[in-house]
Amino acid sequence: MNTKLVTGDSGVKRWFYQRLTGIFLAVLLIVHFAVMHFTGTGETNYQIVEARLASPLWKTFDLAFLAFALYHGMAGLWVVIDDYVHRDGWRLLIYSAAVLAAVLFFTLGAVTIITFRPHIVWFPPKV
């Protein structure tokens, strides 16, 4: 039985946020799926993504999607680890590794979205 890594809170916040982010993700997913597969030809290439990601609105959308999905996934993973890994040391090790991976992937995703600069030339330079 785990004793040391119990935080003392009832977990009601985590429980509530899991449901809240779940609903957000369902809504974002509908938009994401519709845009990816029901507009245009259904194929994905650089030019198509570039046109979309040129807009700050889509950048915001993608960032929110990334953050919610990673949060929701990590909170879910915590519950799974909590259920099956009972030794404090293993629990700490596995969950730390997962959190580290999540932070790295969030950084990778966020940097990709934020620093993306479209190659489309909206205003061609005058010669």
Place this chain on the structure above:
Amino acid sequence: MKKNVYEPRYRYHAGTVAWILHRLSGLALILYLAMHIWVIHHLNRPLDFNNIMAFLNEPVFKILELGLWGVIVYHALNGLRIIMIDFFTRKGAAVQKQMFWGAVVLGVVVFAAGAIPFVGTMIK
């Protein structure tokens, strides 16, 4: 002396299956999310990105993508079922098994709605 360990006996019913599938689909989606972020980060090199996209157009990935759609639809609809169990406190838990089958039926419809046009563009 018998060790004082709680050994639950599970009765498998629709709710149990729903729970197991929710867990497995959730873990699969974490794995997919990581791969998705990795692939998309190649956007900073347009040529690489298009090469990867062309590679992912292979039939095997298209079939995997179809599987991904199924996993997502299941996880989303069963997630809504869990929310209804939790928040409709008077009725939710009492009809959780019916809601599972409701989610399955609705899931098949939603899956088909996404999969049919998808397969359509795949064959083209």
